[in-house]
Amino acid sequence: xxxxxxxxxxxxxxxxxxxxxxxxxxxxxxxxxxxxxxxxxxxxxxxxxxxxxxxxxxxxxxxxxxxxxxxxxxxxxxxxxxxxxxxxxxxxxxxxxxxxxxxxxxxxxxxxxxxxxxxxxxxxxxxxxxxxxxxxxxxxxxxxxxxxxxxxxxxxxxxxxxxxxxxxxxxxxxxxxxxxxx
Numbered sequence: 001x002x003x004x005x006x007x008x009x010x011x012x013x014x015x016x017x018x019x020x021x022x023x024x025x026x027x028x029x030x031x032x033x034x035x036x037x038x039x040x041x042x043x044x045x046x047x048x049x050x051x052x053x054x055x056x057x058x059x060x061x062x063x064x065x066x067x068x069x070x071x072x073x074x075x076x077x078x079x080x081x082x083x084x085x086x087x088x089x090x091x092x093x094x095x096x097x098x099x100x101x102x103x104x105x106x107x108x109x110x111x112x113x114x115x116x117x118x119x120x121x122x123x124x125x126x127x128x129x130x131x132x133x134x135x136x137x138x139x140x141x142x143x144x145x146x147x148x149x150x151x152x153x154x155x156x157x158x159x160x161x162x163x164x165x166x167x168x169x170x171x172x173x174x175x176x177x178x179x180x181x182x
Contacts, residue, residue, distance in 0.1 A: 018099035022107040056117040063121040071128040078135035
């Protein structure tokens with residue numbers, strides 16, 4: 001993924017994945033979206049499977065690096081860091097990122113490579129958040145369980161539509177987050 005041309009195809013693939021799922025990630029569609037011919041694709045990738053592998057690898061590496069950075073204490077109190085991660089994921093600032101996440105998880109239901117990528121990312125997320133909970137004084141087993149609840153909350157709340165509006169939603173998220181930090 002070092003040359004810029006490959007990244008253009010991978011980014012176009014992610015955009016189409018977010019829009020239409022893995023079935024929508026087709027060479028013809030990406031070439032049309034980029035305003036280029038399919039020839040450029042085949043100079044960069046052997047086939048669609050190679051692009052999908054590059055996308056999975058890029059997503060896996062990016063998510064693992066992001067969670068490591070997001071959970072790094074850098075002298076901060078572990079509860080404050082956990083609170084910051086909750087805010088980051090609950091404010092819905094990256095709808096395309098969430099659409100990509102959901103599309104990859106759907107893809108993982110029927111593809112071993114996608115399932116392996118999701119499992120790697122989930123393991124890293126749980127490990128890093130568990131480490132934050134251990135830094136609050138919890139023993140390993142309790143910290144692991146709390147990290148599991150943390151991610152159930154992070155992803156579950158993102159899927160819920162609260163009828164009473166964004167303000168009520170924010171209040172529910174804040175109150176729930178406090179429960180996770182007690």
